[in-house]
Amino acid sequence: MESATISIDQIIIGIIAGSLIMVSLALALIAYFGVSRKRILQVKNQQQELTIKYQSDLIQNNITTQEQERQRIAADLHDDIGSKLNVIKLYTHQLEKNHLSKDKKNQLIQDMQHTLQTTIETTRSISHRLIPPTLENFGLIAALEELQEDINQSNSIVVELTQKGAYNLTDKNIELNLFRIIQELIQNSIKHGGNKIDIKIIGNELDLIIQYADDGPGYDPMNIATQKGLGHQNILNRTDIIAAEFTNLSSIGGGAKYSIHCVNGKL
Amino acid sequence: MEVIVLIRSLNYLGLLLCIISIYLLFSKGLNKNQFWGCILFYLLLQIAIEVPADVLSRLQKNNMPLLHIYVLLEFIILSTFYRFLLSPYHGLWLKFSIYFILLISILIVVNSFLIQDFMTFNSYAKTLTNVLFLSYSVLYFYFLLQRDNELNPYESGFILINAAVLFYYSASLFVFMTGQIKIIATSPFYIYIWVFNSIASITMRVLIFIAIWKAPQFLSTKS
Numbered sequence: 457m458e459s460a461t462i463s464i465d466q467i468i469i470g471i472i473a474g475s476l477i478m479v480s481l482a483l484a485l486i487a488y489f490g491v492s493r494k495r496i497l498q499v500k501n502q503q504q505e506l507t508i509k510y511q512s513d514l515i516q517n518n519i520t521t522q523e524q525e526r527q528r529i530a531a532d533l534h535d536d537i538g539s540k541l542n543v544i545k546l547y548t549h550q551l552e553k554n555h556l557s558k559d560k561k562n563q564l565i566q567d568m569q570h571t572l573q574t575t576i577e578t579t580r581s582i583s584h585r586l587i588p589p590t591l592e593n594f595g596l597i598a599a600l601e602e603l604q605e606d607i608n609q610s611n612s613i614v615v616e617l618t619q620k621g622a623y624n625l626t627d628k629n630i631e632l633n634l635f636r637i638i639q640e641l642i643q644n645s646i647k648h649g650g651n652k653i654d655i656k657i658i659g660n661e662l663d664l665i666i667q668y669a670d671d672g673p674g675y676d677p678m679n680i681a682t683q684k685g686l687g688h689q690n691i692l693n694r695t696d697i698i699a700a701e702f703t704n705l706s707s708i709g710g711g712a713k714y715s716i717h718c719v720n721g722k723l
Numbered sequence: 724m725e726v727i728v729l730i731r732s733l734n735y736l737g738l739l740l741c742i743i744s745i746y747l748l749f750s751k752g753l754n755k756n757q758f759w760g761c762i763l764f765y766l767l768l769q770i771a772i773e774v775p776a777d778v779l780s781r782l783q784k785n786n787m788p789l790l791h792i793y794v795l796l797e798f799i800i801l802s803t804f805y806r807f808l809l810s811p812y813h814g815l816w817l818k819f820s821i822y823f824i825l826l827i828s829i830l831i832v833v834n835s836f837l838i839q840d841f842m843t844f845n846s847y848a849k850t851l852t853n854v855l856f857l858s859y860s861v862l863y864f865y866f867l868l869q870r871d872n873e874l875n876p877y878e879s880g881f882i883l884i885n886a887a888v889l890f891y892y893s894a895s896l897f898v899f900m901t902g903q904i905k906i907i908a909t910s911p912f913y914i915y916i917w918v919f920n921s922i923a924s925i926t927m928r929v930l931i932f933i934a935i936w937k938a939p940q941f942l943s944t945k946s
Contacts, residue, residue, distance in 0.1 A: 464910045467901070471916055474897040479923070482893035486886045489864045500871045 514696070517689040532582045540575040544568055588635070596631040597657065600638065604655075613646055615653045623659025630718060633694040634666065637702075637716065640687050645670040645712060666716040674711045677704040726914045731777070733921035738773055740928040741766045744935050752941040758881060759941065761804035762931065768796050769928075788841040790849075795831045798852045799824060801888070805859040808881060812866035827855065839903065849899040853892045860889040880934040887930035894923035 547568040551561060583589075591599035597619055604615040625631055638655065645653050650672030658665040695702040698718060705713040745766050753759035772793040779786035802824045810817035831848040839845045863885050867874075874882070898920045907913055 464907050465912055467904070467907050468910055468912045468916060471897045471901050471907075472919055475894050475916075475919060475923075478893035478896055479890065482889045485861065485864065486889060489868065492868050496868065496871050497873070 513689065514693050517693060521690055529582070529586070532578075532585075536578040536582070537575060540571050540578065543571050544575070547571070587632070591631060591635055592628070596625065596634055599631075599635050600655065600657075603635075603639065603642070607642065613642075613650060613653060615642065615655065617655045617657070619657045619659070621659045623657070623664040624661055625664060625718075627698075630698045630700075633698045634664075634700075634716065634718065637691050637694050638666070638668065640691055641668050641712070641714060644687060645672055648672045648675075648712070650711070662719065664718045666714075666718075668712075668714045668716070670712050672711050674706050674708050674713075676708055677706050726918060730914070730917055730921050733918075733925055734773060734777065737921070737925050737928050738770060740925070740932050741769050744928070744932045745770075747932070747935045751935070751938060753935065753938060756877075756941050757807050758804065758877070759935070759938070761800055761807070762884065762935070764800045765797070765804070766931070768793065768800060785842055787843060787845075791835045791841050791845050794845055794848045794852055795828060795835075798831060798855070799828060801856055801859070802827070805863065808863055808885075809859065809866065812869070827851070844902040846899055846901070846903040849902070850896065853896045853899060856888055856892045857896070860885050860892070864889075876937075876939045880938040883930050883934035883937075887927040887934070890930070891923050891927035895920050 547564050550556065551564055551568075556564070588599050588602070590602045600617055604617045607613060607615050642653060650670035652671045654667075654669045656665075656667040658667065692702060695716065700716050700718040703715040703717070705715060707713075745763060748754050748759060748763050748766075754763050772789050776786040776789045779789070802820070806817065806820040806824070810820075830851070831845075834848045835841055835845060839847060863881075867882070898916050901907065
């Protein structure tokens, strides 16, 4: 009888122990839920902070680029146009003097015409750098061919441009941004010691793909320092604006390689 | 103090918490909300069953028929609560849960009429419903972990209620599972199982009370 009582007591202890284990499991689950939920929200907040920081960086880069562009235009106007106009002003002052011989006056007029001609050319050059007229009038391919010709003439680097298939870009803004991106990439290739650049424009009715490759030393795209450069940020900013997909396929020793995928005529 | 007196005192304290919680529910207008409405019915059920059960117990009468009614109604009310709570996470749940609730309710009734009659402890039905409540509770936590947005103030209350359900029904699972084993009731230690159950029950009611207390005033969108 005594052994039976002990057995029953053991069952009761078992029930209580089992219940305590269940309670412990429940509490552990509640604690796990609390901690996990907190972690999920933390990760979400971090992602939001990163997004805000990324947008803030983009805006900051935009402002910096604009300021640099303004400074460049101001310098061009001051150094090239301003100085030439001052020279013309001096010529006109000299022409006002009555004691000048006819030959001298003719010489001055010739010099003035020459200076005016170079001023017109400089103005055209500045305007060309702001918006290439070829791009405006004949489209992206023509503008790239012109750019290719200019760069190849400089003998610093060889640019090869090939086009496969026709594309149908209806928005000039997309063309301008793609042109600027390629300009930026070429600048980078020249800066980092490439000798040859290969640009392929592959188009069809729906898509436009630009494949860009140089034979430079290349770099690791995962390297944060390369992602933070103003030029790189500008490229990303422009691809964001035209809703294009920019893929960096560069590698150390494999040159710089990029792919830009743009949906035709769509912003 | 005798252990039975301790259990009764804990039960009265639990009833008092239920009454205060019901008062709070009404004063905050939460009774107009479908989720809190289920909690209101749950608390009312506790009072409606525990008071006559205590009277019958004092009169040395069998109060087991009340447990049979309690298990059925408790299942319907809590399942309805979780039906509303889980539906946003799984659309099919709203559609099919009604049939599920109906099926389990039929099983509970069949158990009471054919297997464990009204005068005995309905451990099978109680164990089944306890396991289902635990499943609902774990499922709700699982669905919440899939979300990464902030919770609204009412949801914080539901989390507390869900934690209360998980805690109490985990604690009482073995107690009710072994309730029909008559031989263990002969042990002088058997009463401590019910002390344990009463403490778990009080804890659950405190958590429900806190959930209601912290819930903001309910402003119905209907004019």
